[in-house]
Amino acid sequence: MNRIKRIKIAELFLVRLPLIRPFETSFSIQKDREALLVKLTSDNSYGWGECVAGADPFYSYETNRTACHIISDYLIPLVFSLRKFFIEDALDEFSHIQGHFMAKAAVENALFDLLSREQNLPLYTLIGGTYKKIRSGISLGIEHNTDELLRLTEEAVKKKYHRIKIKVKKGKDIRVLKILRKYFPELPLMADANGDYQETDLQLLKQFDEFNLMMLEQPLGNNDLYFHSLIQKELKTPICLDESIQSLNDLRTALALESCRIINIKQARVGGIKAAKIMQSYCLQHNIKVWSGGMLETGIGRNFNLHLQTLPGFTLPGDTSETSRYFHEDIVDTPIVLQSDGFIEIPPGPGIGAEVIPKRLNKYKIMYKKF
Ligand code: OSB
Ligand code: MG
Numbered sequence: 001m002n003r004i005k006r007i008k009i010a011e012l013f014l015v016r017l018p019l020i021r022p023f024e025t026s027f028s029i030q031k032d033r034e035a036l037l038v039k040l041t042s043d044n045s046y047g048w049g050e051c052v053a054g055a056d057p058f059y060s061y062e063t064n065r066t067a068c069h070i071i072s073d074y075l076i077p078l079v080f081s082l083r084k085f086f087i088e089d090a091l092d093e094f095s096h097i098q099g100h101f102m103a104k105a106a107v108e109n110a111l112f113d114l115l116s117r118e119q120n121l122p123l124y125t126l127i128g129g130t131y132k133k134i135r136s137g138i139s140l141g142i143e144h145n146t147d148e149l150l151r152l153t154e155e156a157v158k159k160k161y162h163r164i165k166i167k168v169k170k171g172k173d174i175r176v177l178k179i180l181r182k183y184f185p186e187l188p189l190m191a192d193a194n195g196d197y198q199e200t201d202l203q204l205l206k207q208f209d210e211f212n213l214m215m216l217e218q219p220l221g222n223n224d225l226y227f228h229s230l231i232q233k234e235l236k237t238p239i240c241l242d243e244s245i246q247s248l249n250d251l252r253t254a255l256a257l258e259s260c261r262i263i264n265i266k267q268a269r270v271g272g273i274k275a276a277k278i279m280q281s282y283c284l285q286h287n288i289k290v291w292s293g294g295m296l297e298t299g300i301g302r303n304f305n306l307h308l309q310t311l312p313g314f315t316l317p318g319d320t321s322e323t324s325r326y327f328h329e330d331i332v333d334t335p336i337v338l339q340s341d342g343f344i345e346i347p348p349g350p351g352i353g354a355e356v357i358p359k360r361l362n363k364y365k366i367m368y369k370k371f
Pocket of ligand 2: 242264
């Protein structure tokens with residue numbers, strides 16, 4: 001039975017976890033991860049979800065404050081109003097609310113975790129996943145000391161990460177890639193610009209073709225599907241879209257315009273597991289490769305990304321790294337670790353396969369609301 005009986009308690013926790021190393025992108029330098037966690041409780045089960053909006057509206061218009069508003073004032077009352085419902089029923093109700101896919105994903109994820117715990121199944125079984133282990137990848141922030149970037153790259157190669165992504169921005173791109181390629185000519189490598197370039201930068205962007213990158217992620221702004229299509233025509237390097245794809249409609253438009261050749265599906269950016277599955281199968285039909293990105297999630301959100309990648313179609317390595325790459329101390333009990341071949345095993349326990357440690361939650365909590 002895939003029906004949830006009734007949600008009795010909903011809780012919101014805002015936590016702030018210090019990152020091991022500041023993470024610099026073209027839009028910010030993050031020193032810690034502020035994450036909004038959702039816990040839903042029914043008569044016989046509970047589930048956790050994580051909202052990946054940040055403290056600031058730089059990656060997306062959503063922030064933890066907007067998500068808190070949407071979740072508290074709309075999504076939780078909607079979930080409370082449902083009796084004996086399928087997750088799909090809740091998602092139908094959510095669709096009356098425009099956008100706010102990160103807020104929706106956090107609640108959707110909690111429902112999926114709750115349902116799989118209720119059935120005593122790992123989440124991947126419930127969603128139809130097949131792989132027992134997935135590929136790893138690491139996203140390295142912008143470094144101002146090239147030796148430091150080379151050292152971090154070497155460390156990741158030794159750990160057997162399946163591919164390395166570096167963050168780039170204007171002025172921190174071609175020269176850095178040249179040096180990396182000099183020392184690592186064969187490394188599966190890609191770059192992520194987080195929208196730092198404009199359509200007028202075509203000549204600069206063409207220089208990326210020299211480095212045999214797996215892809216260039218989000219060179220232009222969030223709403224630049226048309227300009228991405230003009231740039232992609234001129235580049236050998238496949239463009240991968242991240243920020244630009246929030247909905248199935250965005251995806252269909254991007255593919256119709258040929259704005260990219262690869263999609264970064266972050267389930268937490270697009271409304272959750274269900275939406276991610278629909279996008280993945282749409283991409284499969286259209287011969288577009290996909291991979292699962294990350295948002296420096298805590299162990300809760302990161303485990304959803306793990307389970308998602310057990311679905312057929314997630315063939316490219318994603319931004320799924322070890323817990324120790326992000327935090328000294330996570331809020332869940334089971335850290336994510338790389339095997340000696342660089343693969344990551346899916347935790348077998350019920351739900352996401354990790355349990356929140358109450359002491360840690362208390363230690364890092366900066367806001368709490370109960371409904
Ligand atoms: O663009 O993929 C991105 C982190 C925060 C915001 C945006 C992005 C990222 C990452 C890190 O690249 C991915 C991860 O390791 O979780
Ligand atoms: Mg990205």
